[in-house]
Amino acid sequence: MPMAALLKSKLEFTRHITNLLITAFPEDQRLHQPYDGANHLLWQVGHLGVSAQGLAGMIDPSHPKPDPSLDKLFGVKSAPMADASAYPDYAEVHTYFDQAMADLIALIADKDDAWFEQKVGEEQAMFGPTFAGVVMTVCWHEGLHAGQITTLRKSLGLDLVLA
Secondary structure, eight states: OOHHHHHHHHHHHHHHHHHHHHHTSOGGGTTOOSSTTOOOHHHHHHHHHHHHHHHHHHHOTTSOOOOHHHHHHHSTTOOOOSOGGGSOOHHHHHHHHHHHHHHHHHHHHTOOHHHHHSBOOTTTGGGOSBHHHHHHHHHHHHHHHHHHHHHHHHHTTOOOSOO
């Protein structure tokens, strides 16, 4: 199987699981934090969107970088806040998240195996030594946050989504 097809299928699978967890999350609990500083759902959805868009920019430097206001709210150095008024509307954040991943998938869809095997620059190297490694890190990163969302669901006593 070509690397583009394999990685696309992994990104889509990861997104499917995350969307199951998000869709089944109660609207009135999207800022739930089981302890002070915990990543709530709204922050995680925005964070995953900013991360996907940022990594897309690492893969293709002509791809737009995350908006600075979104990066400030959801980027690596941000922290979740309990105040809903500090954030854009959840639907807007969720749409951004979906679009960022769709853009990333589109960026890799036509790449050949040789492209994926290329060494990445210094900025990207922490995510993997090759472009394939960078894309695999996107799957890992989203899976990590899907686990946190699962923990949020458990702290609220919600039913399991993947049982």
